[in-house]
Amino acid sequence: MRFIVCVKEVPESIDVKIDLKTNKLQEEGISTTLNPFDQFILEEALKLKKDEDEIIAISVGTPQTKMVLMKCLALGADKAILLSDNVFMGSDSFATAYTLSKVINKIGDFNIIFCGQQTVDGNTAQVGPELAAQLKIPQVTYVESVDKFEGQKLVVKSQTDEGFKIVESQIPVLLAGIPPSSFTPSLPPLRNIIAAQNKPCIIWNFEDLGGPKDKYGSAGSLIQIIKVYYPPPRKKGIVIVEEPTTAVEKLIELLNKDKVI
Amino acid sequence: MLGKAKELANELKQDICAVIIGSEIRKFCNVLSTFGANKIFIAEDDALKEYNTEIYTSILTRIILKHKPNILLFPATKIGRDLAPRVASTLKLGLAADCVKLVIQDGKLLMTRPVYGDNILADIICPNTRPQMATIRAKMMKKAEPKQNESAEVIKEPVNVNVDSFKTIVKEKKKTSIPGVKSIDEADIIISGGRGVGSKETFKIIEELSDVLNAAVGASRAAVEAGWKPKSCQIGQSGTTVSPKIYIACGISGTTQHLVGMKGSEVIIAINKDPEAPIFEVANYGIIGDLKEIVPLLTKALKEKKI
Amino acid sequence: MELKFTEEQEMFRESVREFCQRKITPVALEMEKTREISIEIKKGMAELGLLGCTASPEYGGSGLDAVSAGVIGEELARADPTGSIPVFYLVQAAWGFVLNKYGTEEAKEEVFPKVIAGEYFLGIATTESDAGSDVGGTRTMIKKEGDGYIVNGEKMYISGVREAAEGGGGHLTIAKQNPELGTRGMTMFYLPLTADGITPTYIDDLGREGISCGGFAIDNVRIPKYYIIGEENKGFYIVHEGYEFARGLIAVICAAAGLKSLENGMNYIKERKCFGTAIGKFEEINFRLAEHYTRLNMLRDLAYKSLWTIDREQQGKGSRFETSKAIAMAKMFASDWACNAINDVMQWQGAFGYSKECPDQAAWRAIRSFALAEGSKEMMKMIVARELLGKEFIAYK
Numbered sequence: 001m002r003f004i005v006c007v008k009e010v011p012e013s014i015d016v017k018i019d020l021k022t023n024k025l026q027e028e029g030i031s032t033t034l035n036p037f038d039q040f041i042l043e044e045a046l047k048l049k050k051d052e053d054e055i056i057a058i059s060v061g062t063p064q065t066k067m068v069l070m071k072c073l074a075l076g077a078d079k080a081i082l083l084s085d086n087v088f089m090g091s092d093s094f095a096t097a098y099t100l101s102k103v104i105n106k107i108g109d110f111n112i113i114f115c116g117q118q119t120v121d122g123n124t125a126q127v128g129p130e131l132a133a134q135l136k137i138p139q140v141t142y143v144e145s146v147d148k149f150e151g152q153k154l155v156v157k158s159q160t161d162e163g164f165k166i167v168e169s170q171i172p173v174l175l176a177g178i179p180p181s182s183f184t185p186s187l188p189p190l191r192n193i194i195a196a197q198n199k200p201c202i203i204w205n206f207e208d209l210g211g212p213k214d215k216y217g218s219a220g221s222l223i224q225i226i227k228v229y230y231p232p233p234r235k236k237g238i239v240i241v242e243e244p245t246t247a248v249e250k251l252i253e254l255l256n257k258d259k260v261i
Numbered sequence: 262m263l264g265k266a267k268e269l270a271n272e273l274k275q276d277i278c279a280v281i282i283g284s285e286i287r288k289f290c291n292v293l294s295t296f297g298a299n300k301i302f303i304a305e306d307d308a309l310k311e312y313n314t315e316i317y318t319s320i321l322t323r324i325i326l327k328h329k330p331n332i333l334l335f336p337a338t339k340i341g342r343d344l345a346p347r348v349a350s351t352l353k354l355g356l357a358a359d360c361v362k363l364v365i366q367d368g369k370l371l372m373t374r375p376v377y378g379d380n381i382l383a384d385i386i387c388p389n390t391r392p393q394m395a396t397i398r399a400k401m402m403k404k405a406e407p408k409q410n411e412s413a414e415v416i417k418e419p420v421n422v423n424v425d426s427f428k429t430i431v432k433e434k435k436k437t438s439i440p441g442v443k444s445i446d447e448a449d450i451i452i453s454g455g456r457g458v459g460s461k462e463t464f465k466i467i468e469e470l471s472d473v474l475n476a477a478v479g480a481s482r483a484a485v486e487a488g489w490k491p492k493s494c495q496i497g498q499s500g501t502t503v504s505p506k507i508y509i510a511c512g513i514s515g516t517t518q519h520l521v522g523m524k525g526s527e528v529i530i531a532i533n534k535d536p537e538a539p540i541f542e543v544a545n546y547g548i549i550g551d552l553k554e555i556v557p558l559l560t561k562a563l564k565e566k567k568i
Numbered sequence: 569m570e571l572k573f574t575e576e577q578e579m580f581r582e583s584v585r586e587f588c589q590r591k592i593t594p595v596a597l598e599m600e601k602t603r604e605i606s607i608e609i610k611k612g613m614a615e616l617g618l619l620g621c622t623a624s625p626e627y628g629g630s631g632l633d634a635v636s637a638g639v640i641g642e643e644l645a646r647a648d649p650t651g652s653i654p655v656f657y658l659v660q661a662a663w664g665f666v667l668n669k670y671g672t673e674e675a676k677e678e679v680f681p682k683v684i685a686g687e688y689f690l691g692i693a694t695t696e697s698d699a700g701s702d703v704g705g706t707r708t709m710i711k712k713e714g715d716g717y718i719v720n721g722e723k724m725y726i727s728g729v730r731e732a733a734e735g736g737g738g739h740l741t742i743a744k745q746n747p748e749l750g751t752r753g754m755t756m757f758y759l760p761l762t763a764d765g766i767t768p769t770y771i772d773d774l775g776r777e778g779i780s781c782g783g784f785a786i787d788n789v790r791i792p793k794y795y796i797i798g799e800e801n802k803g804f805y806i807v808h809e810g811y812e813f814a815r816g817l818i819a820v821i822c823a824a825a826g827l828k829s830l831e832n833g834m835n836y837i838k839e840r841k842c843f844g845t846a847i848g849k850f851e852e853i854n855f856r857l858a859e860h861y862t863r864l865n866m867l868r869d870l871a872y873k874s875l876w877t878i879d880r881e882q883q884g885k886g887s888r889f890e891t892s893k894a895i896a897m898a899k900m901f902a903s904d905w906a907c908n909a910i911n912d913v914m915q916w917q918g919a920f921g922y923s924k925e926c927p928d929q930a931a932w933r934a935i936r937s938f939a940l941a942e943g944s945k946e947m948m949k950m951i952v953a954r955e956l957l958g959k960e961f962i963a964y965k
Contacts, residue, residue, distance in 0.1 A: 016381065128346075
């Protein structure tokens with residue numbers, strides 16, 4: 001079996017700043033990490049992996065994104081492919097999905113594609129389904145666990161708006177994962193970090209994928225961000241420090257005055 | 262969602278159409294027309310009872326190609342966020358996720374969505390493809406005033422489903438939210454409890470307050486992990502993002518992960534022992550004190566007020 | 569010149585830092601009372617591969633070089649103000665390096681897997697009541713007998729005595745085999761503290777409460793030949809390689825503890841007001857902050873450079889003397905500078921700084937020990953002077 005896990009490098013803290021000169025997000029100098037949703041689904045893939053199976057982690061990013069792929073290798077992936085080229089810059093979820101689909105087609109056969117449900121930065125939750133559509137394979141999103149995998153069938157538990165459902169799916173399939181609250185990301189031990197340095201981490205650029213240039217990056221994107229800005233600041237709140245009874249009276253008074261209730 | 266659609270449609274002088282897919286759904290047509298739908302496309306079949314991404318996508322894409330809408334909105338629910346990108350990608354359409362504001366600018370849909378938690382907002386347009394698509398946080402939009410006696414044209418869409426071709430099958434479904442109890446993503450008021458609540462039993466006082474306010478009960482990750490509330494109540498980065506009119510946080514310190522999930526609330530009230538708790542930084546009103554004393558007093562006071 | 573950690577080292581740091589945040593920092597101060605490192609923490613450290621990390625992979629270690637070992641020590645020091653876990657770690661990293669380099673196959677196969685699993689403690693025991701940094705003054709004796717050896721004497725002020733005596737493991741120990749040869753007649757060996765004839769005693773240290781300190785009487789203890797570390801009579805030279813490894817790690821740990829304390833202090837002085845102004849605006853405070861920060865970063869750089877000289881020496885690119893000097897320079901002021909910084913941070917925090925709730929007081933007490941431990945600061949000055957002027961300028965010769 002071949003499992004492909006799509007991952008993204010994201011800022012460690014989502015408390016990012018806007019560069020007022022360029023009206024863009026400040027990306028330089030901030031520390032980054034593997035998107036936690038991606039780490040979760042990678043760990044699900046690792047649970048399914050048998051010795052003869054292969055896990056390939058792929059990511060579209062900058063040369064720095066290699067660190068995130070190295071982490072995937074340290075966690076147990078067998079091989080990593082980094083897509084790095086200026087042509088890929090400025091992709092929306094559609095163009096990202098297109099790039100990933102080209103990579104996957106170039107890799108060749110696969111059985112399951114794993115994605116994080118969303119990223120902590122963009123939070124579109126769209127790349128997974130858009131990629132599944134382009135690969136013309138079924139998808140199951142909001143996957144909390146992969147419970148069974150036998151032959152060509154897979155049983156997963158996935159979150160719904162009301163609770164959860166158990167879904168049986170054929171393979172190939174794309175699974176988009178969201179960690180249950182009990183999930184604690186694994187920390188790769190030193191020896192696995194060392195072993196990862198000897199695993200293949202390949203860098204591909206636009207020429208490696210081929211196809212029309214205007215399908216990638218901002219040229220291939222269907223939506224356009226025209227402005228980023230801080231939300232209007234919340235008004236400074238009123239904090240009541242009083243005996244409970246007085247405090248509650250005061251609160252209700254304030255809520256009445258401000259017509260909240 | 263119809264409220265927002267109506268607003269946009271009026272400005273563009275276009276029709277408001279609703280699409281419903283499922284089984285035994287004709288009964289919803291009335292509600293849809295009351296809230297302003299002019300046309301309703303209905304795809305009805307017993308085989309459509311369970312949501313299935315691929316089948317729903319094929320039906321919806323056919324409807325889109327046939328009727329060529331200008332704007333297509335989905336709720337940013339789990340189903341909406343599963344279906345919309347699948348449809349968008351199939352038809353090569355631009356899609357903005359989880360929008361909190363939609364306006365028309367120069368005849369185009371200007372979509373505002375939060376990124377990086379809710380720390381940054383981005384304005385997005387869809388320059389070339391039609392329909393312009395968005396999933397939206399319906400709670401953030403104004404509800405339309407219902408108008409009785411409005412009627413809509415109901416158009417039946419052909420359905421051709423072969424159950425055997427389903428590649429994914431739902432084997433079992435479970436609601437973790439209790440029937441009769443409001444779910445957090447539809448409630449106007451949410452009372453949420455965190456680690457400070459201390460036990461499953463103490464959650465009772467939060468539930469009592471929610472009864473008085475007709476509110477939903479939410480929980481922080483810590484409270485869910487402790488087993489005091491089911492996962493469906495969890496608010497935050499790994500749970501649900503909510504934006505009710507009033508959010509009351511009891512014994513929640515306000516980790517970044519939690520704040521991301523509730524910062525969009527109109528009014529935030531925090532009750533916490535620790536004056537340094539980050540929740541007070543986003544709260545409009547805060548009480549420093551023990552929730553076990555304050556919440557019952559608040560319940561009592563609000564109860565009396567109602568009478 | 570490129571001053572940069574390798575990708576691998578950055579990944580070590582990320583893993584260790586996350587582990588520390590989850591498992592160590594929240595409970596670190598509890599060690600002041602429990603006086604031990606919890607099994608959970610030891611297990612976690614073992615799973616990550618932090619214990620005996622310098623052992624070669626064939627014994628289950630990660631074969632870390634000195635700089636990488638420093639990266640881990642730095643993170644542990646930032647996380648544990650009591651200094652217990654850094655000591656627990658550094659002793660085993662440094663003396664694991666010696667065992668790995670000079671120990672016999674049998675000894676390594678016996679000891680390393682258990683050290684790496686967190687079951688055994690591997691320590692160092694050279695100090696005696698009347699011989700510390702002056703290792704030549706050692707009185708403990710080792711004597712060949714049959715196909716093994718017999719040891720007699722007493723060791724004192726040794727870290728991890730309880731850990732090894734009760735949990736298993738032992739200490740690399742030095743003793744005189746041929747007293748007439750002076751330092752050229754000393755032999756190093758592994759001494760399990762569970763052996764017959766070992767009687768431990770314990771001492772209450774000022775700090776580092778999570779790791780025990782004590783001594784042990786060695787009464788006719790018999791050890792097998794394969795416990796000898798390196799060649800007989802070469803112990804004095806071997807022991808310094810271990811000390812230097814440990815001293816380099818200590819220098820990094822001091823810098824890290826001091827800088828971590830400064831971070832605590834910065835958070836405080838930005839918020840704390842006096843006469844209506846944040847005290848961080850007063851130059852009496854912010855100039856001191858600037859000086860401490862600068863000094864501690866100088867220390868940090870020098871400390872990593874000293875570890876780098878160890879790695880170069882192991883690759884055959886530098887001499888013993890270069891390493892000794894670089895290490896001694898790094899350790900000379902390490903404790904003083906870090907303690908001074910921490911002391912000021914305590915001062916800034918007023919009465920809270922003097923309370924047991926303040927992590928900085930624990931850090932101060934821990935870091936104070938490093939002006940002595942693994943070679944006193946006075947000894948460091950002597951080494952540097954010796955390397956600069958030559959042996960003929962050593963006063964006591």
